[in-house]
Amino acid sequence: MPRFSALVSLLTLSLASVASAGSSCVAFDINWNLLAFGFNGKDYDAGTKDTWDSGTAADITTSGRPPFDGTTTNCYLSQFANAIYVLGADSTNPSSVYIYDATAKSWSTQFVTADGFDPTSFSAILDHDTNVFYALSKGEIYSLDMGLLKAANATALSWTDVQKPAFNTDNYQPVMALAQNHIHFLDVPEIAAGSALIFVIHFSYLQPEPQSYGQFPATHGQVTSLFKETGVQQEFAFIPDDGSATYVINVETNSTQTLKGPTVKDPMASYFASTDSLVQLSSKGSVSFLPYSAGATSSNTAASWSTIAKLPSALSTTGGSGTGSGTGNVTGSGSPTNSAKGAAVTGNGGSDSGSNGALSLGLSAGWLGGMLVFGVTALFL
Ligand SMILES: *[C@@H]1O[C@H](CO)[C@@H](O)[C@H](O)[C@H]1NC(C)=O
Numbered sequence: 001m002p003r004f005s006a007l008v009s010l011l012t013l014s015l016a017s018v019a020s021a022g023s024s025c026v027a028f029d030i031n032w033n034l035l036a037f038g039f040n041g042k043d044y045d046a047g048t049k050d051t052w053d054s055g056t057a058a059d060i061t062t063s064g065r066p067p068f069d070g071t072t073t074n075c076y077l078s079q080f081a082n083a084i085y086v087l088g089a090d091s092t093n094p095s096s097v098y099i100y101d102a103t104a105k106s107w108s109t110q111f112v113t114a115d116g117f118d119p120t121s122f123s124a125i126l127d128h129d130t131n132v133f134y135a136l137s138k139g140e141i142y143s144l145d146m147g148l149l150k151a152a153n154a155t156a157l158s159w160t161d162v163q164k165p166a167f168n169t170d171n172y173q174p175v176m177a178l179a180q181n182h183i184h185f186l187d188v189p190e191i192a193a194g195s196a197l198i199f200v201i202h203f204s205y206l207q208p209e210p211q212s213y214g215q216f217p218a219t220h221g222q223v224t225s226l227f228k229e230t231g232v233q234q235e236f237a238f239i240p241d242d243g244s245a246t247y248v249i250n251v252e253t254n255s256t257q258t259l260k261g262p263t264v265k266d267p268m269a270s271y272f273a274s275t276d277s278l279v280q281l282s283s284k285g286s287v288s289f290l291p292y293s294a295g296a297t298s299s300n301t302a303a304s305w306s307t308i309a310k311l312p313s314a315l316s317t318t319g320g321s322g323t324g325s326g327t328g329n330v331t332g333s334g335s336p337t338n339s340a341k342g343a344a345v346t347g348n349g350g351s352d353s354g355s356n357g358a359l360s361l362g363l364s365a366g367w368l369g370g371m372l373v374f375g376v377t378a379l380f381l
Pocket residue numbers: 147153154155
């Protein structure tokens with residue numbers, strides 16, 4: 001691991017001078033209060049959607065929270081436990097899972113043994129019915145059984161190697177969506193636009209034939225599942241890196257709605273959905289949402305994205321301009337963008353190419369051009 005720690009510290013140095021919304025995340029609790037974590041050193045509860053256009057969010061910062069100093073923090077809702085599982089929020093303990101009990105409003109730290117899994121380089125979903133994480137890390141599928149934990153167990157949990165997916169992940173920048181207890185792999189090379197490869201979690205089985213869901217582009221993007229009041233998610237949103245549209249894919253009807261793209265076009269934004277809204281956290285720290293109603297195609301099509309002014313920016317004002325100079329081989333200025341959902345970026349100033357590293361951040365060409373003098377390799381998978 002010396003290589004990784006060197007790489008991570010290089011990255012930390014190079015991003016420290018530019019603000020990083022990758023250290024923050026948004027999530028909902030089971031009553032669909034919008035929670036914002038790691039916002040400039042604080043956590044907030046912005047309440048339910050009907051309250052977002054007025055007032056200020058409640059400060060829920062309390063002890064036991066992670067430092068939120070990672071570059072790729074991801075939050076997941078366990079609907080049975082009413083708990084938010086936070087991964088990647090502690091750079092010194094990258095495999096720890098921080099648990100926020102949204103009922104008790106308290107934090108605990110679950111120690112996790114990585115066991116081959118790379119906590120700095122993965123993409124994951126939390127399966128609804130089993131409360132088990134499934135992750136793709138370095139071309140391998142791993143699982144982590146969270147039981148029904150809403151507070152950490154003294155016994156460490158462990159990532160388990162499930163299998164290699166039955167498709168070539170060499171140049172695959174993962175887009176993993178969850179619906180109906182199935183992982184939907186989008187943008188798999190050679191798979192047609194509008195189709196997904198399906199991994200059936202309960203049988204650890206990759207269906208050999210892609211499933212067609214209608215129309216969406218074969219491109220990289222961000223995904224998040226739309227919750228239901230109870231039961232497994234049946235829809236997920238897919239926002240391509242160019243932000244040109246928001247696609248909502250229904251895995252029951254095999255169909256896709258095309259909705260407005262987010263106002264902030266940001267390949268490094270992250271997303272989280274409730275039952276009735278899709279929330280974007282941009283890499284500049286702003287939060288906005290698109291209202292959504294399952295089955296109401298015409299109102300969904302007409303709906304627009306709005307800023308949630310009730311929340312402060314996730315980024316400090318000093319870092320908000322996004323100007324900075326790096327160390328080592330990473331220098332430049334421009335808008336810093338990170339926080340690909342479930343992925344991690346690693347700056348590599350050396351010669352190690354990181355084996356099967358798919359270039360997995362949606363680094364836009366413009367950002368790359370402006371930001372990098374030379375030598376950033378994103379190591380994912
Ligand atoms: C803690 O973990 C142990 C060992 O896996 C298990 O037997 C026990 O039930 C767990 N406790 C809770 C409260 O989940």
